[in-house]
Amino acid sequence: LTSILDGIVGLALPKMSVASVPPIFDRMWNQGVLKNKAFTSYFSRAQDGKGSELVFGSDGSDQRSRYSDKKIMWSPVVSEMYWEVRVVAMYVGEIKLDICTSTEPCNAAVDTGTSLITAPSGHVRRLHDTLIVSPECENIESLPTITFTLKGDVNVTLYPKDYVLQASNIKSQAICF
Numbered sequence: 001l002t003s004i005l006d007g008i009v010g011l012a013l014p015k016m017s018v019a020s021v022p023p024i025f026d027r028m029w030n031q032g033v034l035k036n037k038a039f040t041s042y043f044s045r046a047q048d049g050k051g052s053e054l055v056f057g058s059d060g061s062d063q064r065s066r067y068s069d070k071k072i073m074w075s076p077v078v079s080e081m082y083w084e085v086r087v088v089a090m091y092v093g094e095i096k097l098d099i100c101t102s103t104e105p106c107n108a109a110v111d112t113g114t115s116l117i118t119a120p121s122g123h124v125r126r127l128h129d130t131l132i133v134s135p136e137c138e139n140i141e142s143l144p145t146i147t148f149t150l151k152g153d154v155n156v157t158l159y160p161k162d163y164v165l166q167a168s169n170i171k172s173q174a175i176c177f
Helices: 024-030 121-131
Strands: 039-042 053-056 084-092 106-109 146-150 154-158 166-168 174-176
Antiparallel strands (some): 146 154
């Protein structure tokens, strides 16, 4: 009753399903209710609840009103457990970090159910040392982008508003991390 969310829809792959219950997407496909074995998610920052969307049975190409100005990105899934994709390069602004390279790639789980970026502590430390986010939110506008290059030449770029979490402390002062 107090949440702005309607609920959570588990989109795990079958090997991750809880109690061996087939995930909802697989059940819909097996029942023949989907046109295509694909789904798309679109996230909006709109606060009115009308901006984000999850479409089953579509790769997004038939949803032109929602996706007309967005490039649909494809990268192969490399795990049967998680929606993992291969990261072959990582940039902070124009600086290429020495983690997730073409010779030593990383896997990244694409998870629509979380708002955090997690990684092995050494990678997070390297990223954190490169970014230096002011706890008082003073430097958000001057922070660089973070770009993940995925297998298939897909670049996913995050802007400071995407990777800096802003909150307020008990004195209603801005705090960032």
